[in-house]
Amino acid sequence: MEELIIEYQRELVGxxxxxxxxxxxxxxxxxxxxKVGKLRDIHEARTRLIIKYVSVGHTILLVSVLIFVWGINVKDLGLVFSSVFAILGVALFANWSILSNITAGVILFFSFPFKIGDRIRILDKEVPDEAVIIDIKAFYFHMINDHGEQLTxxxxxxxxxxxxxxxxxxHLDEDGTGIL
Structure with a gap:
C-alpha cells in the first residue's frame, strides 16, 4: 500500500x-x-433548483480536471469523448427545446423581475388573459387565470x-391553485 501511495503521490496530492x-x-x-435568492425574494424551491445545476457543473468540472491530473492518455480519451459527444449531439439536437428551457430557467432566476404571486399578461395572441404565476419550474411557468384555468x-x-x-x-390560497 505504501508503494502505491509513494508511486502516485503527485496525483493524490493533485x-x-x-x-x-x-x-x-x-x-x-x-x-x-x-444571497441572490434572498435579496430578490425568490421562492426557495427555485433557489434549490439553481443550486442543483451549479453542483452538477462543479462535478463535471472536477471530473474533467482529475482526468488531466491523473494523466489519462488524451488520444484514447479523445476517441471516447468524440464518440460520446456525437451520440449526445444527436440526442440533444432532438431535444434542443429542453436545453433552452433549462437555460431560460437559470436566466430567469438571476434577472427576471417577476415572482410567484405576481399577476402578468404575456403579449402573445395564444395567451389572451391575465394570469397569476403560481409556480416556476425548470422547464415551465405555471399560472392560473381569472377563470380558474391552469396555464403552463x-x-x-x-x-x-x-x-x-x-x-x-x-395572494394565493394555501395550495397555490387559486386566487384569494
Missing part, C-alpha cells in the same frame, strides 16, 4: 487539492445563489415574448 478547491468554490457559489408556459418563450406586470404579489 486530487486532494482539486477536491478542496471544488468544495470551497461550491460553498461560495451556493452562498452567493442563496415554457420558460424560453417567456424570454422571447413581451410580459406586462399587472400587479405584484397577488
Amino acid at each position: 486530487t486532494v487539492v482539486c477536491i478542496l478547491i471544488l468544495l470551497i468554490s461550491r460553498f461560495i457559489s451556493i452562498k452567493a445563489i442563496r 408556459y415554457p420558460n424560453n418563450l417567456l424570454l422571447q415574448k413581451g410580459v406586462v406586470l399587472i400587479e405584484k404579489q397577488v
Whole structure:
C-alpha cells in the first residue's frame, strides 16, 4: 500500500487539492445563489433548483480536471469523448427545446423581475388573459387565470415574448391553485 501511495503521490496530492478547491468554490457559489435568492425574494424551491445545476457543473468540472491530473492518455480519451459527444449531439439536437428551457430557467432566476404571486399578461395572441404565476419550474411557468384555468408556459418563450406586470404579489390560497 505504501508503494502505491509513494508511486502516485503527485496525483493524490493533485486530487486532494482539486477536491478542496471544488468544495470551497461550491460553498461560495451556493452562498452567493442563496444571497441572490434572498435579496430578490425568490421562492426557495427555485433557489434549490439553481443550486442543483451549479453542483452538477462543479462535478463535471472536477471530473474533467482529475482526468488531466491523473494523466489519462488524451488520444484514447479523445476517441471516447468524440464518440460520446456525437451520440449526445444527436440526442440533444432532438431535444434542443429542453436545453433552452433549462437555460431560460437559470436566466430567469438571476434577472427576471417577476415572482410567484405576481399577476402578468404575456403579449402573445395564444395567451389572451391575465394570469397569476403560481409556480416556476425548470422547464415551465405555471399560472392560473381569472377563470380558474391552469396555464403552463415554457420558460424560453417567456424570454422571447413581451410580459406586462399587472400587479405584484397577488395572494394565493394555501395550495397555490387559486386566487384569494
